[in-house]
Amino acid sequence: xxxxxxxxxxxxxxxxxxxxxxxxxxxxxxxxxxxxxxxxxxxxxxxxxxxxxxxxxxxxxxxxxxxxxxxxxxxxxxxxxxxxxxxxxxxxxxxxxxxxxxxxxxxxxxxxxxxxxxxxxxxxxxxxxxxxxxxxxxxxxxxxxxxxxxxxxxxxxxxxxxxxxxxxxxxxxxxxxxxxxxxxxxxxxxxxxxxxxxxxxxxxxxxxxxxxxxxxxxxxxxxxxxxxxxxxxxxxxxxxxxxxxxxxxxxxxxxxxxxxxxxxxxxxxxxxxxxxxxxxxxxxxx
Amino acid sequence: xxxxxxxxxxxxxxxxxxxxxxxxxxxxxxxxxxxxxxxxxxxxxxxxxxxxxxxxxxxxxxxxxxxxxxxxxxxxxxxxxxxxxxxxxxxxxxxxxxxxxxxxxxxxxxxxxxxxxxxxxxxxxxxxxxxxxxxxxxxxxxxxxxxxxxxxxxxxxxxxxxxxxxxxxxxxxxxxxxxxxxxxxxxxxxxxxxxxxxxxxxxxxxxxxxxxxxxxxxxxxxxxxxxxxxxxxxxxxxxxxxxxxxxxxxxxxxxxxxxxxxxxx
Numbered sequence: 001x002x003x004x005x006x007x008x009x010x011x012x013x014x015x016x017x018x019x020x021x022x023x024x025x026x027x028x029x030x031x032x033x034x035x036x037x038x039x040x041x042x043x044x045x046x047x048x049x050x051x052x053x054x055x056x057x058x059x060x061x062x063x064x065x066x067x068x069x070x071x072x073x074x075x076x077x078x079x080x081x082x083x084x085x086x087x088x089x090x091x092x093x094x095x096x097x098x099x100x101x102x103x104x105x106x107x108x109x110x111x112x113x114x115x116x117x118x119x120x121x122x123x124x125x126x127x128x129x130x131x132x133x134x135x136x137x138x139x140x141x142x143x144x145x146x147x148x149x150x151x152x153x154x155x156x157x158x159x160x161x162x163x164x165x166x167x168x169x170x171x172x173x174x175x176x177x178x179x180x181x182x183x184x185x186x187x188x189x190x191x192x193x194x195x196x197x198x199x200x201x202x203x204x205x206x207x208x209x210x211x212x213x214x215x216x217x218x219x220x221x222x223x224x225x226x227x228x229x230x231x232x233x234x235x236x237x238x239x240x241x242x243x244x245x246x247x248x249x250x251x252x253x254x255x256x257x258x259x260x261x262x263x264x265x266x267x268x269x270x271x272x273x274x275x276x277x278x279x280x281x282x283x284x285x286x
Numbered sequence: 287x288x289x290x291x292x293x294x295x296x297x298x299x300x301x302x303x304x305x306x307x308x309x310x311x312x313x314x315x316x317x318x319x320x321x322x323x324x325x326x327x328x329x330x331x332x333x334x335x336x337x338x339x340x341x342x343x344x345x346x347x348x349x350x351x352x353x354x355x356x357x358x359x360x361x362x363x364x365x366x367x368x369x370x371x372x373x374x375x376x377x378x379x380x381x382x383x384x385x386x387x388x389x390x391x392x393x394x395x396x397x398x399x400x401x402x403x404x405x406x407x408x409x410x411x412x413x414x415x416x417x418x419x420x421x422x423x424x425x426x427x428x429x430x431x432x433x434x435x436x437x438x439x440x441x442x443x444x445x446x447x448x449x450x451x452x453x454x455x456x457x458x459x460x461x462x463x464x465x466x467x468x469x470x471x472x473x474x475x476x477x478x479x480x481x482x483x484x485x486x487x488x489x490x491x492x493x494x495x496x497x498x499x500x501x502x503x504x505x506x507x508x509x510x511x512x513x514x515x516x517x518x519x520x521x522x523x524x525x526x527x528x529x530x531x532x533x534x535x536x537x538x539x540x541x542x543x544x545x546x547x548x549x550x551x
Contacts, residue, residue, distance in 0.1 A: 029372060032365040036426035036507070046422035053420050077319040084316055119533050123412070123500045127517060132337045134329030141323075211412050214503060225504070228416050240413060247408050257308055266300030267307065 053233070060241055061234035068242055071213070071220030075246070078140040078209040078219050083202045085141065086148020090114075093149060094156030095182065101160065101168075114157065118150030122208045126217040137218030144205045144212070151204070155197045159190040195261040199254040206250040210243045343522035351524050352531070355512055360531055362426055363508035366501070367494040367539075370433025375487055378438045382445035389449055389475070399446070406439030411497045415506035426507030433494050433501070440493075441486055448482035449475060484550055488543045495539040499532045 033039070062068070096102055097110035126143035133139050163186060171185035213221025220243060227235045259265040297305070384390050385399035414435045418428035457474040465473070502510020509528060516524040 025372070029369065032369050036362060036365055036369075036430070038369075038427045038430065042422065042427060046427070049423075050421045053417075073322070074324070077323045080315045080319045081323065084312075119536060120529070121496055121500045123503065124513075124529070124532070128340070131340050133333045134326060134336075136326060136329070137323055138325045138330065207410055211410050214412060224413075224416075228420070228504075233420070236416075240409075243413070244405075244408050251408075260301075260304045260308055264297065264301050265304060266298070267304045268300065270304070 056231075056233040057237040059234065060237040061232075062238045064235060065238075067223055068220070068239060071223045071239075072210075072242055072246055074137050075206070075209040075213075075219035075221075078137055078144060078212070079202065079206040079250075082141045082144030082209070083148055083198070083205050086145040086201065086205075087152055087198055089145065090149045090152035090156060094153045095160065095186075097153065097157040098160035100163075100165070101182075101186070110153075111157070114150055114153035116150075117146045118154065122147040123212060123215055126212040127215045130216045135216045135218075140209060140212040140217035140219055143217055144208055147208065148201050148205060152197060152201055156190070156194065159193045160186060163189040192262045195258060199257050203247075203250055203254045207247055210246070340522065343520075344526035346523065347526045347530065348521070348523035349527060351527055356509070356524075356528060356531055359502070359509040359512040360535060363498045363502075363510075364495065364535065366426055366429040366433055366506075366508050367491060367498040370430045370498065371437060371487065371491045371494050373430065373434035374437030374441050374490065377434065378442035378445060381438065382442040382449065385442060385446035386449035388452070388454070399442070403439040403442045403446070406435055406437075407443070408439075409436070411436040411501065412504055415501045415504050419505045424505035424507070424511075429498060429501040429506035429508055432506055433498055436497070437490050437494060441490055444486045445479070445483060448479045448486075452478040485547065488547060492539050492543045496536055499535070 093110050093113060097107050097114055099107050102110075122143050125146050126139055129139035129142045133142065167189065168181060168185035171181045176184070209219050209221075210224075211219075211221045213219040213223065214225045216222060220239060224236065224239045224243070227233075227239060256270055259270055260267075381399050381402055384395055385403060387393070387396050390396060390399075411432050415428060415432035418431045418435075422428045422431070452475055456478070457470055460470045460474045498508050498510075499513075500510050502508045502512065503514050505511065509532060513525065513528045516522075516528060
């Protein structure tokens with residue numbers, strides 16, 4: 001029996017290159033760890049510290065809750081205003097950048113603006129705006145507006161470029177002017193996707209608005225970073241808990257908006273079939 | 287009942303009410319934010335001068351500074367992103383498997399795994415960096431772990447979904463042949479989720495290159511630390527150099543990812 005089995009060729013061919021790749025990966029990991037001075041010893045020391053760190057983190061200290069609420073409120077304001085401003089600016093830009101509707105002399109500059117808006121992390125953009133308009137919430141709003149233009153502009157352009165031309169031609173055949181063609185031929189086709197990435201962007205702006213404060217652009221991030229630098233860890237813990245709960249509430253609200261506009265839910269079946277038919281949010285990050 | 291011309295309504299009353307509530311909340315949020323936001327108008331008036339000043343100080347870009355500190359910091363950023371992604375993939379694989387209901391048909395464990403993934407994603411990478419700087423001290427180790435822990439949620443979620451979408455046919459065939467669990471994984475699931483896995487890994491690496499550039503602002507190593515010290519010393523010509531370097535790396539990473547994706551997937 002075993003003799004006949006041995007004669008069969010292996011069902012799954014063994015290839016050499018996955019092993020070579022795995023070897024290269026191990027070599028790279030060792031090399032990179034050496035370059036960055038990561039060693040087991042440091043990790044051991046760190047794990048020792050971790051115990052002390054976490055014991056100072058807990059219990060969270062909510063005694064200075066006024067400052068906390070003020071910071072969270074400012075983060076919320078930044079997120080709301082940046083999303084609104086960003087979406088309003090991104091819509092015409094995204095429309096202008098779509099190559100199936102617009103001539104190249106318009107679409108290429110619009111694409112360039114959108115790419116430029118995406119090229120930096122929002123926190124780095126915030127640094128530049130802090131220099132331009134000073135410390136405070138305005139810098140945060142402008143930085144996140146730029147981030148929103150980059151994200152919404154790109155996705156809106158892609159959505160418009162994927163629409164079916166039939167409806168657009170039908171509207172055009174009735175002699176409709178350009179703006180009617182956009183309003184009745186193009187926008188209804190991309191509306192549900194627009195809701196998807198607008199809610200996603202609001203969510204993402206909320207996450208980032210709690211962080212831009214690290215560079216002085218307003219919101220809870222400044223309070224968080226200051227508390228961290230003072231080793232005020234129990235207050236840091238309180239801030240982190242508040243930020244995470246704010247973000248989770250924001251995510252739930254975004255899900256509710258998607259359910260209402262994309263799945264045509266009413267307020268009552270929003271609560272009844274919670275989570276059952278919620279669409280996946282757009283897969284991207286921050 | 288009088289049979290008049292029937293009016294077609296696209297949405298029921300409840301649906302229209304729900305939409306109206308959303309619009310109302312949005313408008314209320316905008317109005318409240320506009321009324322209560324603290325903006326100092328004096329700062330706004332000299333914004334054009336400040337921007338002009340910014341560009342004047344950024345030019346000429348301090349190219350000489352690239353040799354040495356910036357180059358090393360740039361390499362460190364790439365190492366942080368790559369090692370962080372590798373670590374995240376290793377850590378996310380088991381969590382993703384535990385989250386897939388067709389692999390682990392036990393709901394409490396699925397939910398526990400999903401809780402781990404959600405908590406990883408709802409903490410910003412800068413916050414993860416702060417925590418790890420608190421534990422391991424400033425440096426690239428904290429940055430690598432921050433990137434890894436932030437990525438677990440993303441990779442694990444997408445990988446778990448890819449596993450759940452796998453066709454049951456090949457797996458049933460393998461178990462009918464008496465294949466052990468490891469063979470079912472390597473010959474049943476892995477070939478099906480392999481393209482998804484590699485594209486998730488590449489996608490996340492691309493994001494991580496961008497993210498690791500800012501981690502240094504909180505002391506977690508990489509080019510952000512050089513950026514932070516240049517900013518604190520108002521050396522705007524160096525800041526300009528660092529920004530150019532970051533853009534170059536981000537564009538390079540995107541080119542690498544598209545090339546690999548074209549050849550591999």
